[in-house]
Amino acid sequence: MASTTRGRPRSFDRDAALDKAIRLFWRRGYEATSVRDLTKELGIGAPSLYKAFGDKRQLFAEALRVYDEEYGGFIEAALAEERTAKQAAARVFAEAPARYTRRGLPAGCLIVSGDAGTPDAKVAAHLRHIRETKVAAFADKIRADIASGELPAGTEAQSLAHYTMSMLSGIAQAARDGVHRTELERVTRIALGAWP
Amino acid sequence: MASTTRGRPRSFDRDAALDKAIRLFWRRGYEATSVRDLTKELGIGAPSLYKAFGDKRQLFAEALRVYDEEYGGFIEAALAEERTAKQAAARVFAEAPARYTRRGLPAGCLIVSGDAGTPDAKVAAHLRHIRETKVAAFADKIRADIASGELPAGTEAQSLAHYTMSMLSGIAQAARDGVHRTELERVTRIALGAWP
DNA sequence: CACATTAGCTAACGACCGCTATAGAATGCG
DNA sequence: CGCATTCTATAGCGGTCGTTAGCTAATGTG
Numbered sequence A, B: 001m002a003s004t005t006r007g008r009p010r011s012f013d014r015d016a017a018l019d020k021a022i023r024l025f026w027r028r029g030y031e032a033t034s035v036r037d038l039t040k041e042l043g044i045g046a047p048s049l050y051k052a053f054g055d056k057r058q059l060f061a062e063a064l065r066v067y068d069e070e071y072g073g074f075i076e077a078a079l080a081e082e083r084t085a086k087q088a089a090a091r092v093f094a095e096a097p098a099r100y101t102r103r104g105l106p107a108g109c110l111i112v113s114g115d116a117g118t119p120d121a122k123v124a125a126h127l128r129h130i131r132e133t134k135v136a137a138f139a140d141k142i143r144a145d146i147a148s149g150e151l152p153a154g155t156e157a158q159s160l161a162h163y164t165m166s167m168l169s170g171i172a173q174a175a176r177d178g179v180h181r182t183e184l185e186r187v188t189r190i191a192l193g194a195w196p
Numbered sequence C: 001c002a003c004a005t006t007a008g009c010t011a012a013c014g015a016c017c018g019c020t021a022t023a024g025a026a027t028g029c030g
Numbered sequence D: 001c002g003c004a005t006t007c008t009a010t011a012g013c014g015g016t017c018g019t020t021a022g023c024t025a026a027t028g029t030g
Helices: A015-033 A034-043 A045-054 A057-072 A072-079 A085-099 A121-147 A157-176 A181-192 B014-032 B035-041 B047-052 B054-071 B074-080 B085-099 B121-148 B157-176 B181-192
Strands: none
Touching: A015 A034, A015 A045, A015 A057, A015 B014, A034 A045, A034 A057, A045 A057, A057 A121, A072 A085, A072 A121, A085 A121, A085 A157, A085 A181, A121 A157, A157 A181, A157 B157, A157 B181, A181 B157, B014 B035, B014 B047, B014 B054, B014 B085, B035 B047, B035 B054, B054 B121, B074 B121, B074 B181, B085 B121, B085 B157, B085 B181, B121 B157, B157 B181
């Protein structure tokens, strides 16, 4: 019992459908993406969507998780792989403009703007939590560098982390407004100059 | 003809109602603010709202205009009143954290996030245009300082303007996430360090 | 007073929202 | 085959969206 393959098999590729949902949420945000939009884009009926993904909120949560792994996870990668916090910041600042303006993908960042204008408090809180987690991770790496003497003793870790992530939010928003990659790269080059 | 006071007089204060509408749009954005929300908050019926302000889009446009004069115009003021672009940036960076976290007012900035998540292309384009205008105004002042030798010859005016305004977008978003004024002030203090 | 003019109220329109009951189609198992 | 199980398609639920028609109320003008 609790067998694996009983009954009629699913007639669509769940992963491919999820990827399409990710792009739709990415482009329009949670609120402006309707279930009808999703069923149309995914090429499936509403009941199939609900069977496969739960409800709209659960689908969004899963989209967020996969987005963060596949598209938005470059921040965690930089924090993990670079030796110093400043090198991580430099790498994030170098990569973000391209990430936020990829051809064939929506501009900006789902985690920055996905909850924009939704009255759904749970969705907004979820995204805020993800953003806060990223700030905290950056602050941790900064603190480690302060402790090791890599960064000056007076450095305000939390504020420098907020600075860096706010800068990313800002250029993600600019990307949505149509600012080009090369210009965003000039902006982040300036931004790195504020680092101690 | 085209007389001033004919017919039944309006039973509510139009300016006060507009101010309430501004705050509602500011808090929730264009899309998430329904006409019903507005009529409830403004204490008037829907037909009165439509008579006094046109439709929802026109009301939003008027809210934007007045917001920019009363709440968001500190950027233009700084550009006009400060001698140098850097002094203007310093003033904007000093003022913005308080502006974005005023007690009794919504957090963040209507012009930054008012169009968030709306499928209404006209509304989005309108706000984008306002944002672009502000970037351009900043870039103009930077260019003047480059011409006068106040700023180094190699300074990228457009990018420095984008940097400054993206930083403001970023902290406006952070303010919406609940980051406090004092922390935002530390962030903008860091941000000013990137200026030449 | 009668009348034109303007505002307010009730109620509703058609369209869309997220979601689902119901019935039929496709599979594995016996 | 017959049957349980699982997915799909149609159609529609109750609710909200922005907006407005139709009527009443309140004003200035004659």
